[in-house]
Structure formats: structure tokens, C-alpha cells
Amino acid sequence: MNIIPLFIGIPLGAAFVLVLLGKAKEVVSDVLINVVTLLLAIFSLVLIVFLKDNGVFVYTMGRWFPPKGINLVVDGLSLLMLVVINWIAFFVTLYSVSYMKRFTAKARFYSLFCLMIAGMNGVVLTGDFFNLFVFLEIASIASYALVAFGVEAEELEAAFKYMVMSSIASVLVLFSIGLLYGLTGSLNMADIGSIIQGKKNLLLSFSLVLFLAGFGLKAAIIPFHAWLPDAHPSAPAPISAMLSGVLIKALGIYTITRIFFNVYGMTIQLTWVFMILGIISMVGGGILALQQKDFKRLLAYSSISQIGYIMLGLGCGNYWGMLGALFHLFNHATFKALLFLNSGAVEYSTGTRKLEEMGGLSKVMPVTGATSTIGSLSISGIPPFNGFWSKLFIIIGLVQAGRFTLAILTVLVSVLTLAYYLKVQRFAFFGTLKKKWTEVKEVPSIMCVSMIILAVICIGAGIFFYPLMKVILEPAVVVLQEGTKYSSLILGG
Amino acid sequence: MIFFLSFVIFLIGLYCVVIKKNLLKIVMGIVIMEYAVNFFLVSLGYRKDGVAPIVTEGVKEAKFVDPLPQAMVLTAIVISIATLAFIVAMCIRIYQRYHTFDVTEIRKLKG
Amino acid sequence: MSPYRARKEGMTNIVKTISKFVVPPIILFGIYMVLHGHLTPGGGFPGGVIMASGFILLILSFGKEVTLKKLKVSTASILESTGALIFLCLAILGIPAGGWFFVNFLSKGYPLKIISAGIIPLANIGIGIKVMGGVFAVFFTLVVFRISAKR
Numbered sequence: 001m002n003i004i005p006l007f008i009g010i011p012l013g014a015a016f017v018l019v020l021l022g023k024a025k026e027v028v029s030d031v032l033i034n035v036v037t038l039l040l041a042i043f044s045l046v047l048i049v050f051l052k053d054n055g056v057f058v059y060t061m062g063r064w065f066p067p068k069g070i071n072l073v074v075d076g077l078s079l080l081m082l083v084v085i086n087w088i089a090f091f092v093t094l095y096s097v098s099y100m101k102r103f104t105a106k107a108r109f110y111s112l113f114c115l116m117i118a119g120m121n122g123v124v125l126t127g128d129f130f131n132l133f134v135f136l137e138i139a140s141i142a143s144y145a146l147v148a149f150g151v152e153a154e155e156l157e158a159a160f161k162y163m164v165m166s167s168i169a170s171v172l173v174l175f176s177i178g179l180l181y182g183l184t185g186s187l188n189m190a191d192i193g194s195i196i197q198g199k200k201n202l203l204l205s206f207s208l209v210l211f212l213a214g215f216g217l218k219a220a221i222i223p224f225h226a227w228l229p230d231a232h233p234s235a236p237a238p239i240s241a242m243l244s245g246v247l248i249k250a251l252g253i254y255t256i257t258r259i260f261f262n263v264y265g266m267t268i269q270l271t272w273v274f275m276i277l278g279i280i281s282m283v284g285g286g287i288l289a290l291q292q293k294d295f296k297r298l299l300a301y302s303s304i305s306q307i308g309y310i311m312l313g314l315g316c317g318n319y320w321g322m323l324g325a326l327f328h329l330f331n332h333a334t335f336k337a338l339l340f341l342n343s344g345a346v347e348y349s350t351g352t353r354k355l356e357e358m359g360g361l362s363k364v365m366p367v368t369g370a371t372s373t374i375g376s377l378s379i380s381g382i383p384p385f386n387g388f389w390s391k392l393f394i395i396i397g398l399v400q401a402g403r404f405t406l407a408i409l410t411v412l413v414s415v416l417t418l419a420y421y422l423k424v425q426r427f428a429f430f431g432t433l434k435k436k437w438t439e440v441k442e443v444p445s446i447m448c449v450s451m452i453i454l455a456v457i458c459i460g461a462g463i464f465f466y467p468l469m470k471v472i473l474e475p476a477v478v479v480l481q482e483g484t485k486y487s488s489l490i491l492g493g
Numbered sequence: 494m495i496f497f498l499s500f501v502i503f504l505i506g507l508y509c510v511v512i513k514k515n516l517l518k519i520v521m522g523i524v525i526m527e528y529a530v531n532f533f534l535v536s537l538g539y540r541k542d543g544v545a546p547i548v549t550e551g552v553k554e555a556k557f558v559d560p561l562p563q564a565m566v567l568t569a570i571v572i573s574i575a576t577l578a579f580i581v582a583m584c585i586r587i588y589q590r591y592h593t594f595d596v597t598e599i600r601k602l603k604g
Numbered sequence: 605m606s607p608y609r610a611r612k613e614g615m616t617n618i619v620k621t622i623s624k625f626v627v628p629p630i631i632l633f634g635i636y637m638v639l640h641g642h643l644t645p646g647g648g649f650p651g652g653v654i655m656a657s658g659f660i661l662l663i664l665s666f667g668k669e670v671t672l673k674k675l676k677v678s679t680a681s682i683l684e685s686t687g688a689l690i691f692l693c694l695a696i697l698g699i700p701a702g703g704w705f706f707v708n709f710l711s712k713g714y715p716l717k718i719i720s721a722g723i724i725p726l727a728n729i730g731i732g733i734k735v736m737g738g739v740f741a742v743f744f745t746l747v748v749f750r751i752s753a754k755r
Contacts, residue, residue, distance in 0.1 A: 005695075005705035013692050016685040062698070062706040130565055137572045144579055153590040154601050160583050164519060167576055168510065171526045174569060175503070178534045181562070230602045547645060550716060571649055571735075578742045585749045 001050075003043050004059045004072055007082065007121040008135075010036060015114035022107040030097050033110045037090040040117070044082045048471065051079060055475070056489050058127070066127070066491060067191035073127035073490060076475025080326060081124040081254050083472060084333045088246050089117050095341055095450040096238040098443075099348060103150055103236070112149075116142035116242070120250045127490065129177050129187045136173065136251060140166050140218075143247055147235045158234035162227045165217060169224075172214035179207040193263040193487035211259055212273070219252020221311060222281040225304050229288075232303070233296035233353070237344020240296060244303045245337035249329055253310055262479070262486040266317065274315025279406060281308030286416040290423075295343045295353050298424060299336070302379070305413065306332045312410065313394040314480075321397025322477050323469070328390035330473070331378070331461065335387065338375040338454040342368050345443045345451070346428065355424065360433035364440045367448045369429045371455040376425055378458045380418035386462035495536050502529035516584050516594045523580070527573045531566045538562040613667030623665040630658035638732035642721045648728040652735025659740050663747065677744050680737040687734030694723050694730065 014036045018029055051057060051074060059072040074082075093113070100106050119139025126132050144166070148159035181187060183203060184195045196204060217224035228248075232240050260266060260274075285305030292298040306328070313325025345368045346361065347353055362369025378385035381392075391414055398407040442448070461468055479486070506529060509522025538559030546557035584594070591599050614620060634655030641647030662671045698707035713720030 002699050002705065009692060009696055009705070013689065013696075016688045016692070019685045020682065059705075061704060062708065063702065063704050130568075134568060134572070137576075141572075141575055141579060148583060148586075151586055153587075156583060156587050156590060157599050158602060160516070160580070160587060160599075163576075163580055163583065164510065164523065167523050167580075168507075168526065170576075171523075171530055175530045175533065178530065178537060178562075178565075181534075181565075182537045187561075234602070545645075548716070567649060574739075578746075582746060582749070585746070 001057065001059065003046065004057070004074060004125065005061065007040060007043065007086075007125060008118050010040065011114040011118035011121070015111045015118065018107050018111040018114065026106060029107045029110055033093050033114065034090075034097070036114065037086065037093045037117070040086040040121075041090045044079070044086045047074065047079060047082065051475075052471075058490055067186050067188040070126070070128045070131050071188070071490070072125045073189075074125065075479050075486075076472075076477075077254070077257065077326075077479045078124050080330065080472050080476045081250055082121065084330055085117065085120050085124065085246050085250055088333055088337050089113075089242065091450045091454055092238045092241050092337065092341075095241075095344070095447050096236075098446050099238055099344055100236065109146070109149060112142045112145050113239075113242075115139075116146065116247070120247065123250055124254060127189050129180065129189060129192070132255065133170070133174055133177060136218075136255075137170055139247065139251060140170065143239075143243060146239045147231050147243070149236055149239065152234075155234040158227075158230040162231040165224075165227045169214045169217035172210050172217075176207040176210035176214065179203055179210070183207075189258070189263055190487035190490035193265075193484055194491065196264070197484060208260075208264060212256070215252055215255045215259070216277070219248050219256065219307060220304055221252075221277050221307065222284045222304065223277075225281070225285075228304060229297055229300045232300040233294060237296075237340055237347065240299075240344070241337040241340035244300065244340060245333040248303070248307065249310075249333065253307070253314075253329060257314060257480065261483050263484075265484045271315045271317045274311050275403070275406065278308045278310070278312030278315055279409060281305065282312060282413050283308075283409065286413045286420075289420050290416070292420075293355055295346065295355055295358075295424065295428065296340070298355075298420060299339055299343060302417065302420070303332075303336060305417065306336070306379070309391070309394060309410070312406065313397060316394070316397040316401045316403075318397055318400050319477065319481070320393050320400060322480050323473060324390050324393025324395075324397055326473050326476050326480075327386075327393060327465075327469070331386045331390050331458075334454055334457050334461070335375045335378045338371060338451060338458065339379070341447070341451050341454070342372040342375065345447055348443055348447075349440045350437060355427040357434075358428045359431045359437070360429070361437060361440070362429040363433050364437060365442050367442060367451065371451045372429060373425060374455045374458055376421040378462070380421055381414045382418075384459075384462045386458055386465065389462065389465050496533060499529050499533040499536065502532065505529075514596050516587065516596060516599075519596070520577070520580050520584065524573070524577060527569070531569055531573075534562045534566050534569070613669070615665045619665045623661055627658050627661055630661065631655055634658065634732070634736070638728050639725065640718065641728035642724045643716060643718070648731025649735055651728070652732040653739055655732065655736040656739035656743070659736075660743050663744070668747065675740065677741055680741040680744070682737075684734050684737030684741065687730045687732070687737065690730035690733070691727055694727055698723075 014032065018032065021028055056073065056075040060066065061070050061072065100109055103109065116139050119135045119142060122135030123132060123139060126135060144159060144163045147162055148155050180192060183201065184192050186192055186195070213224070220228040232244050235243060260270060282305050285301050285308060289298050289301035289305065292301060310325045310328050313321045313328060316322065343353065345365070346358065349365060350358065352358065374385070378387040381387045391410070395407050395410055398410065503526055506522045506525030509525060510519050513519055513522065538561065540556060540558050543556050543558035546560040587599065588594060593599070634651050637646040637654060638648060638651030641651065659671060659675055662674065695706045698705055698709055701707065701709040708722035710722040712722055
């Protein structure tokens with residue numbers, strides 16, 4: 001059981017070792033970071049085997065028991081997030097071995113990347129509020145530096161906007177943690193959950209609203225989304241894949257879920273709030289994505305739309321809705337990472353991101369074209385890819401909850417998603433090959449390997465979704481359904 | 494009453510971030526907001542007739558103020574130093590590229 | 605007259621003379637604060653910042669080149685990573701020695717003596733080295749930016 005703190009310890013150590021090795025050859029840092037991410041990915045699979053019969057494992061750091069000490073909690077939801085974070089990180093580091101060759105300070109890039117992974121693993125594993133805040137800040141600060149990595153004018157402006165808004169979000173979160181400490185006298189999540197059961201206090205509702213604002217800004221839900229369409233296109237392509245696929249989910253959706261379901265307890269009004277935020281994000285992101293002419297900016301708006309799906313599914317309140325939402329979280333990580341890596345491959349070969357300048361690229365870049373088609377069909381919800389199943393489960397959940405208008409809107413937005421992804425495919429990959437792109441070659445084979453493996457996961461999760469559901473997703477839904485019994489599980493066990 | 498004061502300082506910082514047009518004044522607004530939250534956290538630990546929570550020779554059974562918010566604020570101050578260092582370095586680099594500190598002129602990304 | 609006094613860089617003669625006398629006690633006070641972190645208020649973070657502010661005083665009063673002879677930026681960067689690795693090794697050493705991560709495995713000793721409280725003084729030393737290297741490197745990089753942005 002001692003591998004649980006190693007999820008935070010190994011990337012943290014690797015980050016500082018990579019800075020010391022900065023003067024060595026480039027191959028050393030490439031090999032080191034790929035070994036580290038592969039090790040973390042294998043550990044997350046090992047944890048699935050360990051926890052199949054137990055359910056919840058509480059790791060008390062330093063032998064200080066809760067509520068006095070800080071504990072790390074691994075249950076179904078944390079395990080799902082760990083698997084998603086570490087595997088996507090492994091594929092992205094494979095990709096960035098050859099993509100980042102044109103930037104000079106590659107060792108610094110890998111070191112910041114390791115810090116970001118350490119922060120995200122920490123957010124997902126911890127069971128204590130202030131520890132959550134510290135790891136949230138580690139991951140956020142590392143991502144600010146990564147967004148501004150190639151110091152062009154647009155990247156700096158996007159990074160500044162992202163930094164200001166995200167700092168305000170962190171300050172709101174800290175204010176709310178202070179309010180909770182003042183009301184209850186403890187910082188442990190399980191302890192606070194058991195103390196505030198059934199109490200109705202104005203300050204408690206205020207802290208709930210502050211949490212929703214702060215973490216909602218990290219998750220890019222629609223009133224708080226203004227940083228995302230600038231930050232995600234300007235980052236280098238592997239970082240866009242990590243940000244859009246993993247960071248907004250680990251820092252935003254996971255924390256909202258954990259706090260609202262396990263600490264405060266869901267009521268009918270809260271499910272209405274989730275559903276309204278979800279439907280606004282879904283429709284708004286979809287409509288705004290239709291008129292984009294830049295490949296990566298379109299993908300960024302589509303991320304906002306899909307996060308709306310997840311919030312809508314979480315707000316249903318029944319088994320199928322929550323299962324659909326968590327499955328969509330897993331799926332969206334894979335196909336959005338795949339699409340951003342594709343856009344990076346296109347930019348690597350042709351040097352442009354505007355859709356009108358491209359045309360017919362699938363003749364000269366077959367791997368990129370094929371994987372991009374698979375990714376686009378998955379995200380639009382075409383059977384038998386994985387996007388179809390997750391959207392179907394969300395629609396079933398909505399129908400079971402009695403919200404028929406929202407279900408019809410979901411289907412319409414799904415058709416809208418298909419529309420703008422077909423636009424991308426037509427402009428970028430199919431159609432006539434322009435004269436200046438006839439010399440373009442396919443990207444190096446390491447980048448192709450990452451993209452092919454992600455596409456295989458898309459197809460595989462679509463066909464074999466039943467074993468995937470039983471092993472990884474069902475324990476996560478059980479955690480959400482138990483709700484506030486989480487606190488008695490942690491403190492009693 | 495002191496909590497209300499810290500909330501007022503927080504709102505002043507928020508006003509600076511929203512209204513001002515100079516990049517560095519926006520950064521100052523963020524610093525003021527972080528100061529307000531740290532102030533709120535430390536004042537949560539106050540106990541009436543309490544002394545500073547330091548154990549020295551021969552002092553037993555004294556009434557201490559709560560030391561846990563002080564540890565939290567120490568960590569939060571260090572985090573805000575790191576954020577401030579990043580934002581200021583970003584402002585300097587932006588000045589190198591755009592030659593202005595005015596937010597209304599730094600608008601290359603649209604749509 | 606010493607060669608440093610005659611240069612045009614930095615501040616006036618009065619500032620240079622006084623800071624020559626004041627900087628070693630500042631660094632000594634920072635070291636005192638780091639080592640007594642478990643007895644008096646302070647510890648790793650404030651002690652490291654005070655040590656770095658000694659070097660920052662050197663930059664402000666004497667200029668860039670003189671300070672670079674005392675502490676290069678690459679040395680500060682190496683110090684920073686080494687401090688963090690010391691802290692992380694202490695935490696990971698808790699696993700074989702005590703069974704859990706980050707256990708206080710050295711002997712606790714008598715209270716209020718300087719060698720007591722297990723691994724806490726060693727962790728404070730690691731944090732102090734890291735913070736000194738980090739704050740000095742950040743300040744130095746910002747100063748260098750300012751000079752190149754003026755052109």
C-alpha cells in the first residue's frame with residue numbers, strides 16, 4: 001500500500017532531478033520522463049487490482065490519524081481519475097519527444113510537466129481541504145508556465161488572461177476553506193462532512209457558492225469560461241491535450257463532484273443548479289464553436305460543450321446519468337487529447353492552424369487523417385465508438401428523471417457537434433490538395449504511435465464498454481451514490 | 494466585525510482587477526485580494542485573552558490562540574509569492590512584445 | 605581605496621560601506637532562524653527569505669557583476685533543486701524506517717533542546733536552502749529582464 005504517496009513523490013522528485021540534469025544530453029531527459037510516466041501509469045493499473053475487493057483505502061501520512069492528520073483516500077472516483085491522468089500523461093510525453101524539438105529548453109518543459117502531474121495526482125488523492133488547495137496551486141502554477149512556453153506575443157497574452165482569472169478562482173477557494181474552518185473547526189473532508197449534516201446556515205450556503213464559483217472557473221463552465229478559448233489554442237499541442245483533456249477535469253469536475261456529493265450532500269436545488277449550468281455550457285459552447293476558423297480554437301469551444309454534458313449528467317441524480325457523466329469524462333479525455341495531438345501534427349507539418357488554408361491533407365498524412373476521423377466520429381456520438389455509449393447513458397438518465405426537453409436539447413447539440421466536426425474534416429483533411437502542401441510529409445513515428453494508441457482506445461472502449469464499466473466506472477458511481485456516507489466510511493474504517 | 498472588514502478589502506481588490514486598465518494595477522488588485530483572505534484566516538484563530546502559541550521554558554497551561562490558521566497562512570503567503578513572481582515576469586515579457594501596459598491595446602486574440 | 609568603492613555602478617559610498625558590514629549578520633540571522641525552526645517562530649520559509657534578502661541587498665548596493673562573483677545564478681538553481689530533493693528524500697525515507705510516508709523516524713529527544721523533534725530540523729534546512737536559491741534566482745532574473753527591456 002505504500003505506492004499511494006509515490007504517485008505524488010515520484011513526479012516531484014523527477015521534476016527536480018530533470019532541472020539538475022539540464023546540461024546533459026537530450027536523450028537522458030527524454031528517457032527519464034517517459035520512464036516516470038510509464039511507471040505511474042502501471043502503478044495506477046496495479047491499484048485497480050489491489051482495490052477490487054476492498055473499496056476504500058485510507059492512507060494516513062506520518063501515522064497521524066484523521067481528523068488530526070492529513071490522509072490520502074483512494075476510492076472508486078479517485079481511481080478513475082488516476083487512471084485517466086496518468087495514461088494520458090504517458091501518451092502525451094511520448095508525443096512531445098519529437099514535437100518539442102523546436103523549443104530549446106526541453107528539460108525545463110519536462111520538469112514543469114512533472115510538477116503539473118504531481119499536483120493533479122495530489123488533488124485527486126487527498127482527503128483534506130487545505131492539502132487540496134496546495135496541490136491545486138501547484139498544478140495551476142505549473143500550467144501557467146506551460147501555456148506561455150513558447151514566448152510569442154499571443155501566447156503571453158493568453159497566459160496572462162488565464163493567470164489572472166485562475167488566481168482569482170484560487171483566492172475564492174481559499175476564502176471558502178477559511179469559512180468552513182471557522183464554522184466547523186476542522187480541515188478534514190470526512191470530518192466536515194459529518195459535522196455539517198443537516199445544518200442550515202447562511203454562511204454555509206455562502207461557502208458553497210464560493211466553491212462553485214472557484215472550481216467552476218477552473219472547470220470552464222459557461223459563466224466562467226472566458227480564459228479557455230485563448231489559453232488552449234496558444235499552448236503547444238501536447239500541453240493543449242493535457243489541459244483540455246485532463247486538467248479541467250481533475251481540478252474542476254472532480255473537486256466539484258467530491259465536495260458537492262460527499263461533503264455537502266446533494267439536494268434537489270443543487271441538482272437543478274448543475275443541470276442549468278450544464279445545459280448553458282453545452283448549448284453555448286456548441287453554437288460558439290460553429291463559427292470558428294481556427295482548428296484549435298474550435299476544439300477549445302468544443303471542450304466547453306462537452307464539459308456541459310458531464311455537468312448535465314451529474315445533475316440527473318440517478319444511476320444512468322452519473323454513469324454516463326463519468327464515462328463521458330473518460331471518453332472526452334481520450335478523444336479530445338487525440339484531436340489536439342492531431343492538430344499539433346498538422347501544425348508541425350504545415351505550420352498553420354487556420355482551416356481555410358488547409359485542404360486534402362489526408363493524402364499526404366494518412367495516419368493523422370485516419371485518427372482524426374476516428375476522433376471526430378467518437379466525439380459526435382456515432383455507434384460503435386465510445387462517445388455514443390456515454391451520450392446514450394446521459395440521455396437515458398435525463399429521460400428517467402423526467403426532463404424530456406433537456407433530453408431533446410442534448411440530442412440536438414449532439415447533431416450540432418457532428419456538424420462542426422464534419423466541417424473540420426472537410427476543410428482540413430478531405431477535399432482537393434492545395435499546391436503548397438504537396439511536399440508535406442507525415443509526422444515522425446513516435447508521434448504516430450501515440451495517436452494510433454489513443455485511436456485504438458477510442459474504438460476499444462466503444463466495443464468493450466461493458467467490462468470497462470464494471471471494473472472502473474461502477475465503483476466510482478457507487479461512491480457518488482453513497483454521498484455523505486463517505487465520512488463514516490473514512491472515519492470509522 | 495473584523496470579518497466584515499476583510500470582506501470589504503477583498504471587494505476593493507476585486508474592483509481593482511475589474512476596472513483598472515494598467516497591467517500592473519491589475520496585479521496589485523490580485524495581491525490585495527490575497528492579503529484580504531490571509532487576514533481573514535489569521536483572525537479566525539483569535540481567542541479571547543489568548544497569548545502567542547509559543548512554548549517556552551516554564552510556561553504551562555496558558556491559553557493559546559489557534560496556531561493552525563497561522564500555519565495555513567504561512568503556506569498561502571509562499572504560494573502567492575510564486576504566483577506574483579510569475580505574473581510580474583509575464584508583464585515584463587508582454588511589455589517587450591507589445592510595448593504598452595494598457596490592457597485595451599493587448600487584444601490580438603479575438604473571436 | 606578598495607576597488608569596489610571606486611566603481612560607478614550601484615549606490616553611493618555610504619550605502620556601500622554600511623552594507624559591507626551588515627550583509628554577513630543578515631545571512632547569519634537567516635541561518636539562526638532556519639536552525640531554530642522548531643523552537644522559535646520562523647522555520648524554513650522566513651529563514652530562507654532572510655538569507656536571500658542578504659544577497660538582494662548586495663545586488664542593490666553594489667550592482668550585478670560583484671554579486672555574481674559571490675553567488676552565481678546557476679549555483680542558486682542547483683541549490684534550489686538540492687534543497688527540494690533533501691526534503692523529498694527525508695519524506696520517502698519514512699517508508700522503510702517507520703512504515704508510512706513522512707513518518708518522524710528520528711528520536712524525539714528532550715523538548716526545547718536544539719537537537720530534538722526528529723526530522724523537523726533537517727526538513728527546515730532543506731526548505732531554507734531551497735527558498736534562498738529560489739528567491740535569489742527569481743529576483744536576479746527579473747533584474748536582468750529589466751536591463752534588456754530598456755534597449
